[in-house]
Amino acid sequence: AQRVTQPEKLLSVFKGAPVELKCNYSYSGSPELFWYVQYSRQRLQLLLRHISRESIKGFTADLNKGETSFHLKKPFAQEEDSAMYYCALLASGGSYIPTFGRGTSLIVHP
């Protein structure tokens, strides 16, 4: 069975500081990995997925199969990045049941 671990419930940084939200997974195959974000009073939405290799709102995430990690990074945090972030995994082969981490609340102070 797959598992997604986000070790930090809360991450607090100051504006302009680098931020890294950790995500580790347990899965024997090749996973599809996602980061979802939920801003205050908004619906949960996709931020990025590893296969697209995009930078969204300055965030990037690299899949490290050796360390089974998919950490979300941004070099300079902004106040508007304050939100709840969830890492999620889909098993390979067209799975449709995602496994979500417990989420990390990011607070960016002015």
Added chain:
Amino acid sequence: SQTIHQWPATLVQPVGSPLSLECTVEGTSNPNLYWYRQAAGRGLQLLFYSVGIGQISSEVPQNLSASRPQDRQFILSSKKLLLSDSGFYLCASGTDGYEQYFGPGTRLTVT
């Protein structure tokens, strides 16, 4: 892209009363549909999912049930609410191997 509608947005119900939360999807056909409960610090708990009309799978045995009467309609129900059913319920839509789209959620308070 897909748009997920949920209603009501908030609901306060007494213990023992019935429940019906509705979710509809626009912008796609034959989606996989999901009901989650979101709790602070506990992430998203998958309650039910459906891969087609009338096909419901339950992930967590509990006081709730789900139905899918139409391709893009998903309903979460209960015959008799418990205090422990209070929470924030999310409906989501997805396609095999791809990301999910979420509704705005329903805040249920059982008193």
